[in-house]
Amino acid sequence: MSRLAIDGGKPVIDWQIPRYNTMGPEELEAVSRVVKSGNLSQFLGEWDQDFFGGPLVREFEQKAADFFGVKHALTVNSWTSGLIAAVGAAGIEPGDEVIVTPFTMVASATAILHWNAIPVFADVNPHDFCLDPASVEKAIGPHTKAIMAVDIFGHPSNSSELMRIAKRFNLKVITDSAQAPGAKVGGKFAGSLTHIGGYSLNYHKHIHTGEGGIVVTDDDELAENVALIRNHAEAVVEKMGKKNIVNMVGYNFRMGEMEAAIGMAQLDKLEGLVSSRESLARELIGYLRHLPHLQVPDYPSTIRHAFYVFPMTLDTYRLGTERQKIIDALSAEGVPGIGGGYQNIHRLPIFQQRIAFGGGGFPWSAFPGRPKEGYGVGITPVAEHLFDEAFMSIGMCMYDFSSDDIKAISDAFTKVWTEMGFLK
Numbered sequence: 443m444s445r446l447a448i449d450g451g452k453p454v455i456d457w458q459i460p461r462y463n464t465m466g467p468e469e470l471e472a473v474s475r476v477v478k479s480g481n482l483s484q485f486l487g488e489w490d491q492d493f494f495g496g497p498l499v500r501e502f503e504q505k506a507a508d509f510f511g512v513k514h515a516l517t518v519n520s521w522t523s524g525l526i527a528a529v530g531a532a533g534i535e536p537g538d539e540v541i542v543t544p545f546t547m548v549a550s551a552t553a554i555l556h557w558n559a560i561p562v563f564a565d566v567n568p569h570d571f572c573l574d575p576a577s578v579e580k581a582i583g584p585h586t587k588a589i590m591a592v593d594i595f596g597h598p599s600n601s602s603e604l605m606r607i608a609k610r611f612n613l614k615v616i617t618d619s620a621q622a623p624g625a626k627v628g629g630k631f632a633g634s635l636t637h638i639g640g641y642s643l644n645y646h647k648h649i650h651t652g653e654g655g656i657v658v659t660d661d662d663e664l665a666e667n668v669a670l671i672r673n674h675a676e677a678v679v680e681k682m683g684k685k686n687i688v689n690m691v692g693y694n695f696r697m698g699e700m701e702a703a704i705g706m707a708q709l710d711k712l713e714g715l716v717s718s719r720e721s722l723a724r725e726l727i728g729y730l731r732h733l734p735h736l737q738v739p740d741y742p743s744t745i746r747h748a749f750y751v752f753p754m755t756l757d758t759y760r761l762g763t764e765r766q767k768i769i770d771a772l773s774a775e776g777v778p779g780i781g782g783g784y785q786n787i788h789r790l791p792i793f794q795q796r797i798a799f800g801g802g803g804f805p806w807s808a809f810p811g812r813p814k815e816g817y818g819v820g821i822t823p824v825a826e827h828l829f830d831e832a833f834m835s836i837g838m839c840m841y842d843f844s845s846d847d848i849k850a851i852s853d854a855f856t857k858v859w860t861e862m863g864f865l866k
């Protein structure tokens with residue numbers, strides 16, 4: 443064919459692909475209206491009509507609840523805050539165990555630790571990278587109180603199976619849909635299918651407000667608890683008449699009026715952005731599916747994938763080439779946003795050394811022998827294999843790809859696959 447760019451040949455893609463940017467005149471107009479009003483936030487950390495925030499925050503929440511088809515949507519200043527609030531709202535106590543995937547962003551697990559509860563890692567499916575319900579079931583023990591599912595890369599996790607398990611063992615299911623706003627299962631939105639879920643609005647995601655997040659739930663009590671944890675619960679519960687004050691230690695997780703105004707303009711764009719991600723991803727699947735030893739997404743038509751990331755797995759043994767060499771060769775051909783791995787949270791120093799709050803191993807030191815499975819290498823072999831050698835991805839919310847760009851990316855893959863012998 444032709445010389446690989448990494449060996450001095452001409453790269454397949456020699457043009458600049460524009461960055462993904464969802465901001466436009468609508469957001470500019472929304473922000474200027476807020477600034478002109480002088481009212482940039484209206485939250486009050488007391489039992490008052492402003493306890494639930496300013497007019498735009500409340501309007502955005504109503505709009506989000508209608509959009510996602512849930513009873514309650516609550517804005518927060520980040521989805522990390524949303525996760526912390528959701529775990530606290532679910533009544534998770536010190537020493538309770540929460541089952542979580544290791545193949546995610548760290549906040550899914552640290553939100554559990556923040557309540558001095560113990561994260562227990564279960565393994566993922568090799569095809570959708572989400573929690574494997576069979577592995578979850580095996581990880582359930584006498585201290586298990588909840589499951590934290592993650593709709594990783596935009597693929598909805600198997601919430602119907604997880605909810606069935608939860609019902610049997612009386613657990614709560616929290617869904618981290620940070621990467622899957624607009625993804626669906628059988629017509630219903632990912633994130634809305636378990637007891638409580640939500641979305642990130644940070645600037646890396648499909649739609650954003652710079653920083654921000656939305657918690658969604660159909661459960662009145664969970665919604666009330668989130669509203670309290672978001673806004674100085676301890677100073678509010680008495681006048682509110684709240685009887686159960688477990689975990690009513692509040693934070694300031696409040697969203698401002700500017701973010702809410704931007705968020706409403708962004709929500710109007712979500713449907714279009716997700717369907718364009720999915721159709722670009724389908725084009726790429728069509729081009730790449732014939733390449734040997736490369737697994738591209740394959741999901742049923744009942745699922746709508748949000749494709750935050752285009753995930754792939756390599757059979758590096760059969761290819762006879764290491765992942766990093768393939769990634770370097772693809773990058774040299776001009777393929778943007780390509781990367782390997784994806785962390786395994788249990789292998790981070792915080793879990794390996796059990797140093798979280800203070801130097802004395804808290805919270806683990808207070809609950810000796812837990813989690814039973816430990817955090818050693820080998821507890822989640824599928825996730826570890828993906829991290830160590832098989833997983834590769836293209837960020838779909840990093841660049842504003844056209845169909846021509848996608849075709850060129852596939853040409854770069856074909857070139858690297860044809861010339862793979864030169865990479866050894």
Ligand SMILES: *Cc1c(COP(=O)(O)O)cnc(C)c1O
Pocket residue numbers: 520521522523546547549550592594618620621642643644653654655
């Ligand atoms: C982005 C992300 C978060 C955190 O969201 P922030 O809004 O950045 O706090 C949590 N979980 C996953 C899977 C994410 O991708």
